[in-house]
Amino acid sequence: MSRIQAQQDAQVIRAALPLLALTLIGDRESYGYEIVERLSELGLDVSTGLIYPVLARLERDKLVTTRSVTSISGPPRKYFTLTPQGQAAKAAASQQWQLVSAAVENALTLEGHSDD
Numbered sequence: 001m002s003r004i005q006a007q008q009d010a011q012v013i014r015a016a017l018p019l020l021a022l023t024l025i026g027d028r029e030s031y032g033y034e035i036v037e038r039l040s041e042l043g044l045d046v047s048t049g050l051i052y053p054v055l056a057r058l059e060r061d062k063l064v065t066t067r068s069v070t071s072i073s074g075p076p077r078k079y080f081t082l083t084p085q086g087q088a089a090k091a092a093a094s095q096q097w098q099l100v101s102a103a104v105e106n107a108l109t110l111e112g113h114s115d116d
Contacts, residue, residue, distance in 0.1 A: 013044060017054045019097055022045075022082065022090040025064060031077040055080060063089050 023029055024038050039046045051091055058064045063086035068076040082090065 013046065014050065016097070017046065017050065018058065019090065019093040021051065021054050021058060021080075022086055022093065026082045026087065026090055029079050030079045031069075031079050035080075058086065061085075061089075066095065077090045 018037060021035060024035050030038070032055055033048060034050055035055070036046055036051050039051075056065070058101075059066055059080070062083055064078055064080045065083055066078045069079055071077050
């Protein structure tokens, strides 16, 4: 994979992370590393270094709330839950993602079918 392709892949993942985080948190209350593991199960290799800034921004924007839970295996875990604003943001982002993904799919389908 070229450096340019790797950068493009990273940009697409970064663009999708807020929606993915909101969706996974909306499914069930989750902590950061758990979200990374769930993204891995979906086929995305996302580091904690990418997800934690997204989670911090979602918290700052009041799209998620947090609670701290003591962990026997280390420091307390910060669990994230969607707020009503987070639900609305998830719905809006999902709708926007559907529009963009449909446009990309249409462009890819048309590729090679143009009458030049």
